[in-house]
Amino acid sequence: MSSTGLPEPWTVRFSKSKSRQYFFNPQTKESQWDEPEGTDHAALKQYLVDHPLRVRCLHLLIKHKDSKRPASHRCDPITISKEEALEELSVYQHKIEQGEKFEDLAKSRSDCSSFKRGGDLGSFASGEMQPPFEKAAFALKVGEVSKPVETASGVHIIKRVA
Numbered sequence: 102m103s104s105t106g107l108p109e110p111w112t113v114r115f116s117k118s119k120s121r122q123y124f125f126n127p128q129t130k131e132s133q134w135d136e137p138e139g140t141d142h143a144a145l146k147q148y149l150v151d152h153p154l155r156v157r158c159l160h161l162l163i164k165h166k167d168s169k170r171p172a173s174h175r176c177d178p179i180t181i182s183k184e185e186a187l188e189e190l191s192v193y194q195h196k197i198e199q200g201e202k203f204e205d206l207a208k209s210r211s212d213c214s215s216f217k218r219g220g221d222l223g224s225f226a227s228g229e230m231q232p233p234f235e236k237a238a239f240a241l242k243v244g245e246v247s248k249p250v251e252t253a254s255g256v257h258i259i260k261r262v263a
């Protein structure tokens with residue numbers, strides 16, 4: 102039995118087309134919706150808590166002059182330095198710690214086009230976001246807020262919501 106709770110060599114994957122998880126045997130190339138016979142259901146459940154196939158996050162992005170796309174619905178062009186962006190982000194970090202709603206802060210300040218949805222990026226799997234963002238997002242527990250995260254887009258605060 103592997104740490105997944107699945108009998109070897111079964112793995113668990115996510116079907117984007119069906120928006121549900123499925124099970125795949127890399128030896129036989131079989132795939133199926135149901136858990137394979139002999140699955141330790143409790144161990145599989147815990148594995149998926151510790152290793153989510155997908156996460157859903159909100160984020161607040163502050164771009165700077167060296168961002169890969171230094172443009173925003175808020176103002177063009179963006180001229181602040183990365184240091185100034187980090188300084189401003191720390192103000193929002195404090196507001197979040199003081200209980201201000203993440204969505205409201207993202208709507209008012211985020212330079213990502215997801216601002217209109219309170220920074221909601223929807224759910225995503227590994228491989229869909231820039232690596233530093235993915236690493237930070239998948240390390241969060243549901244409800245947790247990250248420390249500042251730097252990507253080529255700028256500097257972010259991330260909140261995992263599912």
Ligand SMILES: Cn1nc(-c2ccccc2)cc1C(=O)N[C@H](Cc1nc2ccccc2[nH]1)C(=O)O
Binds near residue numbers: 218
């Ligand atoms: C990844 N993504 N999703 C949306 C989005 C999602 C839902 C609704 C509207 C927009 C926008 C983006 C996006 O790349 N936006 C970029 C900025 C950006 N760069 C990111 C890097 C990682 C995660 C989110 C990021 N957002 C932009 O507007 O210049």
